[in-house]
Amino acid sequence: MTNKIIDWMHPNPLFVHPEDPLKRVLHILLENNRTEIAVVEEQKWKGIIKLQDVIQKDSSGKGISLFVRNCDRVASADLLIDKLQDIPTYIVNDEGELIGEITAKELFHYHTEITKQLKQKDEMLSLYEMVFDTAYEGLTVVDDKGIIRLFNEAYSRYVNVPTEEAIGKDAALIIENTRLPVVLKTGVPERSQAHRLQGQNLVVHRIPIWKDNKVIAAAGILVYEGVSEIYQVIDQMEELDKGKHSKLKKDQPYKKNLLTRFEDLLGDSPCFTKTKKIARKASQSKAPVLITGESGVGKEQVAKAIHNESPLTNGRFISVNCAAIPEALLESELFGYSSGAFTGAEKGGKPGKIELAHRGTLFLDEIGDMPLTMQAKILRVIQEKSVERVGSNHQSNIDFRLITATNKDIKQMVLDGTFREDLYYRLYVIPIHIPPLRERAEDIPIIVSHKIAELNNEYGDEKTIDQLVVQWMYTQPWKGNIRELINFLERLYVLAENQHMTLENIPDLDDRQRLTSYNFLTNKKASESLSGEEEKERIKETLEHVNGNKTKAAKLLGISRATLYNKISRYTLE
Incomplete structure (x- = not known):
């Protein structure tokens, strides 16, 4: 509930009419232990009549119209209850109708509830403080000026500075090699970064805190100490992943796992989290999956993640772009061919992509561009679980997981007769839709962070990006989605002459657009x-x-x- 009057008022107030006899009014006042009562005529608020007036007057059959008083204790339902000066207060709407009242009873109820809520908030705040201070991870929060506002005991132990001494100081004076000021400047999170503090190697997170489209603070979290904890976690993950591809051991140097996993699909927005949740469930089965989404949203990456988390992860992931292969070559590419099937055929023949996907996953990208004649043949493979090479009469049994993807409206294509209905229903077992970037703009900072870290690693540099550029990205349509954003970031990175990338470095903006963007984004007037x-x-x-x-x-x-x-x-x- 809010603290507006409408949420606390008594919606059925006592009232009398001007023509009511004094005797009846007196009876109502005494029966309800009231010293005054509202007067209403034709549903409109007229004023009040007080008990003392009724007692002093002749209580015969006369009406009360002559004794109605004006009253300034009238309020709108949208007024905040804590703004009330006196009670009772009568609540009147824009049409002048009496719709409620606030008496001592309602006010007492309000204050009781507020007291209860304050107590709960105090208890919750106490719990937050306890969790913050007893957490094993070092935690700190700085304001937008880089001044430490929160600093827990664990962080205090790492830097050997008492919490009381650290709070109120510039983070750069307390935390060695801190990059929190950089995160405040860029607005881009830096997750799972290597950091050396007091001679110790750590893994840290640096997270910007956004509010009203600007960075108001940043949080620093010390996650792992050195590499021993990381190896412990890897061992635990291997235990969970027993029997799968993971081969990393304690005595081996760390190598980047090139397999795409769900944690590599960047984004925590509600719509993309829902997509990943469905994909995770799909990965645990062998049912066909149809991935839809605009060009550039990352359909193949989702398909790879499904394969790599599936029971077929030890098998191959075979990808075929149906739109990139000429129709005349598509059949031999998919089904393979036998020796002598056509002029120029390799001796001994060649297996097709479908055979290569045996005990693995076949990914048919741009399935909407597949010719109708080929659709019929693919349908037969799905139904019969066997494949016949071009120029051969031999059927080979196959077992594979089929994932398809398209940026087209397959349902409409079925209605238009350009896509087989029977094949559509074979593919449409687990549908997964990937939302466009414009519908999950809140994922932009994490994508930017990941890509810049990747580019810094590739080029051996340490470039950063300005917060205004990230804000500018929020305003763009990104019709090419993730692919366009990634390409834009690489272009910006390569062409930027300074270490800090700003609006000045955006190559696609002319001077007028750049000035307009700058003026717009720097207008912070509340x-x-x-x-x-x-x-x-x-x-x-x-x-x-x-x-x-x-x-x-x-x-x-x-x-x-x-x-x-x-x-x-x-x-x-x-």
């Missing part, structure tokens, strides 16, 4: 301090900047979509 006309212009400017996309506009303005729609309506901006 909405509550704007006048009506200023707010109207701010909303109008934001909508123009994002080409009318209200979701993006609301995010940049730091308000909800519902609030934005209300303000658009109020300022007639449609």
Whole structure:
């Protein structure tokens, strides 16, 4: 519940009418132990009548209209209850109708509930403090100026500085080699990074804290001490993963696992988390999977993750792009051919992609581009679990997991007659849709962080990216999705002359666009301090900047979509 009057008022207030006799009014007042009562005429609020007036007057059959008093204890239902000065207070709507009242009883109920909530919050705060201070990991939080505001006992032990002494100090003076100021500047998280502190090698997270489209703080977390804990975790993971491909041992140097896993699919947004959850479940079966999504969203990466987490992980992952192979060659590519099947055929023949996927996974990308004649042959393979090479009469039994992907509307293609309905239902067993990047823009910082770390490693550099560039990325449509973002980041990285990449380094912006973006993104004036006309212009400017996309506009303005729609309506901006 909120602290608005409407949530606490008594919705059925006592009232009388002007024509009611004094005797009846007196009876109601005494029966309810009241010293005054509201007067209503034709559902409209008129005022009050007090007990003392009723007692002093003749209590015969006369009405009370002559004794009605004005009362300033009237409030709107949207008013905050803690703003009330006196009770009882009568609640009247915009039409002048009495809709409720706040008496001592309602006020007591409110204060009792507030006291209860404050107690719960104090208990929860105490619990948070306890968890923060007793956590094994070193935890610290700095404000937007880099000043330490929270510093737990574990971190205190690492740096050998008392918590009381660290709080209020610049993080750079307390934490050796800290990069928290960099994270504050860039707004990009740095997860699982190697860090040397007090002569000890650690693995750390540095996480920016965003609010109202700006970084207001950053958290530093010490995750692992040296490599021994990492190897312990690897051993535990191997135990869980027993019988699968993992071969890393304690006495081996760490090598990057090149297999794509679900943890490599970057993004924690609700819609993408849902996609990964379905994909994880799909990986535990051998049922066909149909992955849909726009070009560049990472359909093949999801397919690889499903294969690598599946019971068929020891088998091959065979990928075929149906749109990239000419129709005349597609059959021999998929089914293979026998010796002498056609001029130029290899002696002894050649197995096709389907045979190569035996006891593994066959991934048919762009299945929507497969010709109808080939669709019929693929359907037969799925049904009969066997394959026949071109130019041969021999059937070979096969067992594989089929994953298909497309950026087209297969359902509509079925209706249009360009895709076989029977094949569609064979493929459409576990559908997985990957949302476009514009629907999960909150995943941009983690993707940026990962790619820049990758580029720094590749080029042996330590470049960083400005927070304004990340904010600018939120406003872009990214029609090419992850692929476009990754390509953009590499272009930005290579062309940037300085170590810190800013809006100035974005190659696709001309001077006018760059200036507009800079002015827009650096306008930090809080909405509550704007006048009506200023707010109207701010909303109008934001909508123009994002080409009318209200979701993006609301995010940049730091308000909800519902609030934005209300303000658009109020300022007639449609």
